[in-house]
Amino acid sequence: MKTHEPLAETGAGPDPAQSIRNLFQEYVIPSYGRFDLVFTRGAGSYLWDVHGRRYLDLGSGIAVCCLGHSHPAIVETLARQASRLIHVSNLYYHELQGRLAEALVHRIEPGKCFFANSGAEANEGLFKLARRFGHDEGRFEILTAIQSFHGRTLAGIAATGQDKVKKGFEPMTPGFRHVPFNDLEAVRAALSPATVAVMIEGVQGEGGITPAAPEYLLGLRRLCDEHRLLLLMDGVQCGHYRTGRFQSFQRILETVDGGNGFCPDGISMAKSLAGGFPMGAFWVRKPHADRLGPGTHASTFGGTPLACSVALTVLEVIQREKLDERARQTGAWLREQLEGLRQKHVGLIRAVRGLGLMVGIELEPGAPAFVRAAKPAAAVVVQALQREGVLTIPAGSQVVRLLPPLNLQASEAQEGIERIDKVLSQLHS
Numbered sequence: 001m002k003t004h005e006p007l008a009e010t011g012a013g014p015d016p017a018q019s020i021r022n023l024f025q026e027y028v029i030p031s032y033g034r035f036d037l038v039f040t041r042g043a044g045s046y047l048w049d050v051h052g053r054r055y056l057d058l059g060s061g062i063a064v065c066c067l068g069h070s071h072p073a074i075v076e077t078l079a080r081q082a083s084r085l086i087h088v089s090n091l092y093y094h095e096l097q098g099r100l101a102e103a104l105v106h107r108i109e110p111g112k113c114f115f116a117n118s119g120a121e122a123n124e125g126l127f128k129l130a131r132r133f134g135h136d137e138g139r140f141e142i143l144t145a146i147q148s149f150h151g152r153t154l155a156g157i158a159a160t161g162q163d164k165v166k167k168g169f170e171p172m173t174p175g176f177r178h179v180p181f182n183d184l185e186a187v188r189a190a191l192s193p194a195t196v197a198v199m200i201e202g203v204q205g206e207g208g209i210t211p212a213a214p215e216y217l218l219g220l221r222r223l224c225d226e227h228r229l230l231l232l233m234d235g236v237q238c239g240h241y242r243t244g245r246f247q248s249f250q251r252i253l254e255t256v257d258g259g260n261g262f263c264p265d266g267i268s269m270a271k272s273l274a275g276g277f278p279m280g281a282f283w284v285r286k287p288h289a290d291r292l293g294p295g296t297h298a299s300t301f302g303g304t305p306l307a308c309s310v311a312l313t314v315l316e317v318i319q320r321e322k323l324d325e326r327a328r329q330t331g332a333w334l335r336e337q338l339e340g341l342r343q344k345h346v347g348l349i350r351a352v353r354g355l356g357l358m359v360g361i362e363l364e365p366g367a368p369a370f371v372r373a374a375k376p377a378a379a380v381v382v383q384a385l386q387r388e389g390v391l392t393i394p395a396g397s398q399v400v401r402l403l404p405p406l407n408l409q410a411s412e413a414q415e416g417i418e419r420i421d422k423v424l425s426q427l428h429s
């Protein structure tokens with residue numbers, strides 16, 4: 001066997017999936033709880049497993065493959081740019097990083113961008129920005145929300161408002177405290193002389209698809225201005241047009257009085273940014289944009305020509321195909337259909353919520369089908385859907401997330417709803 005010849009195509013052993021799982025068992029650190037699926041190929045909204053079975057992918061990675069799998073424009077850009085220039089050190093300039101920064105800034109407000117490789121790293125940069133901002137006054141503390149998720153680095157788990165990510169890794173990086181989400185008074189009450197910033201997600205993703213209330217965002221902005229705090233938004237999952245606008249706060253505030261004047265001081269991005277090619281970034285609003293001067297922050301791989309060219313292509317396709325509008329419409333349709341299923345399958349679904357193509361189905365954990373299964377309701381539904389050829393993503397124990405590609409076809413959305421309907425019917429019997 002040649003080194004890279006896929007096991008799946010060599011007919012190695014009677015069950016290629018088993019051979020691949022064996023490799024993981026033997027050689028891959030078991031830090032993930034993986035579902036028992038082995039994928040070999042993707043196209044558009046579909047993935048194929050090692051047995052040739054097709055799955056409708058309503059998770060698109062975890063909100064990563066925003067144009068679906070192996071979009072021709074991404075494939076073409078990767079090939080073209082790879083043959084021209086893959087990497088150049090940040091010791092030098094190259095055009096694509098400048099052009100991508102410009103494209104991102106134009107979608108927010110005057111400011112500047114830094115490029116990294118993941119969401120955790122993008123947040124890390126914002127934490128460093130906040131520390132730098134407060135350093136000479138001895139301020140360093142960042143408030144984040146309970147049920148938030150900000151990544152798995154040491155600062156990321158300290159910032160994340162969920163105990164399960166911290167357990168076993170204490171002592172935590174100091175300087176983070178958590179307050180209830182969507183509760184302005186809780187933020188006010190938690191302020192200390194050391195507080196320097198507040199970070200929230202516009203729509204909590206891992207926490208179960210919970211959008212920030214418009215008055216919460218506006219109130220936070222006022223509070224941060226009053227106390228000279230940076231307002232930082234983690235847009236890693238909810239950003240990049242998933243909610244129907246480039247950033248979720250633009251969507252949440254679009255019809256709200258005074259909403260147009262709102263802007264955070266920093267925004268982190270990753271997941272959909274390069275449509276599946278690894279990339280992270282953070283944007284910093286103008287008055288703070290030069291705070292991280294030469295020598296203060298760096299990344300070897302951040303903003304390579306290859307990553308930037310793909311990110312620019314993703315933005316072009318979204319704009320050309322008006323995928324912001326599509327995300328909004330398809331999302332509204334999915335939520336309406338799911339609301340119908342909630343009423344049809346009495347007692348299984350507690351609530352359907354979300355914004356654009358960030359859709360959460362909160363299950364009723366006390367339903368007999370879930371109690372009988374003796375595992376979390378979200379896992380029961382996600383696995384039942386996998387058996388029906390549909391991929392979704394659990395958020396905690398009782399929310400199932402749909403984060404499909406922004407270009408999900410109407411017929412694919414229909415297919416998803418039909419299969420969810422079927423699975424819910426099975427859970428009744």
Ligand SMILES: *Cc1c(COP(=O)(O)O)cnc(C)c1O
Binds near residue numbers: 117123235271
């Ligand atoms: C996924 C995610 C992160 C972490 O991103 P990585 O690329 O896995 O480091 C941070 N914040 C939010 C809101 C996320 O959804």
